[in-house]
Amino acid sequence: MAQMMPDEGLDIVLGQIPKDTAKYTSPLNLALFTSQTASTVITHAQTIANITETVYTNYARQSLAAATWGAVAERPTNLGRQSTYPQVTFPTCGATGATINGFYITNNGHTICLGQANFDDVTAVVLAQNDIIKVTPTWAYLH
Amino acid sequence: MKVYRCEYVACSLGGVGQPGYFTGGISAEQVTLLTGNPEPGDHGEGVCPNCGQPAELDHDEEES
Numbered sequence: 154m155a156q157m158m159p160d161e162g163l164d165i166v167l168g169q170i171p172k173d174t175a176k177y178t179s180p181l182n183l184a185l186f187t188s189q190t191a192s193t194v195i196t197h198a199q200t201i202a203n204i205t206e207t208v209y210t211n212y213a214r215q216s217l218a219a220a221t222w223g224a225v226a227e228r229p230t231n232l233g234r235q236s237t238y239p240q241v242t243f244p245t246c247g248a249t250g251a252t253i254n255g256f257y258i259t260n261n262g263h264t265i266c267l268g269q270a271n272f273d274d275v276t277a278v279v280l281a282q283n284d285i286i287k288v289t290p291t292w293a294y295l296h
Numbered sequence: 297m298k299v300y301r302c303e304y305v306a307c308s309l310g311g312v313g314q315p316g317y318f319t320g321g322i323s324a325e326q327v328t329l330l331t332g333n334p335e336p337g338d339h340g341e342g343v344c345p346n347c348g349q350p351a352e353l354d355h356d357e358e359e360s
Contacts, residue, residue, distance in 0.1 A: 213299050213318045239312035244346060245345040
């Protein structure tokens, strides 16, 4: 599984600590991508413009509200700290399906990619009509 | 592209305890699959593809 917090995403994080020049706006967006591959993501210098969002029938990106992220807890074992969001269900696929290579989290206006990841089994999800995809995102900072 | 917001409490769309969002809407065939009703009433644009309930228009999003 590949994952990436690209430069533009780390800039948002650094803009809060230590620089205190930015405050992100909740909710963030959880989106699904069809670009890259089931085991690769963008490079550090690439941006949201390099990611192709899926367009399967009925698809829409889902909100990640700040207050809904779970309690901050240890990233096992003693690797750092993390918060997990409750499982998010995407709309049931309609007539036209898609091959999903993973998910990415964007800022409120969907103009910046904060992080992109494949599914942890590095297997693409081939959505056909009536299929439903559910994602449980975790955000971790390592020591 | 119109994005609709489903707030039906029993619908699993979106995060737990939060509304879900979708584009388009459920087809009559999908409603039949979902409910068993061979002649469903609500279907099409703006009807939630997860639960079959009519949803609210949330916003209109430009194609990118």
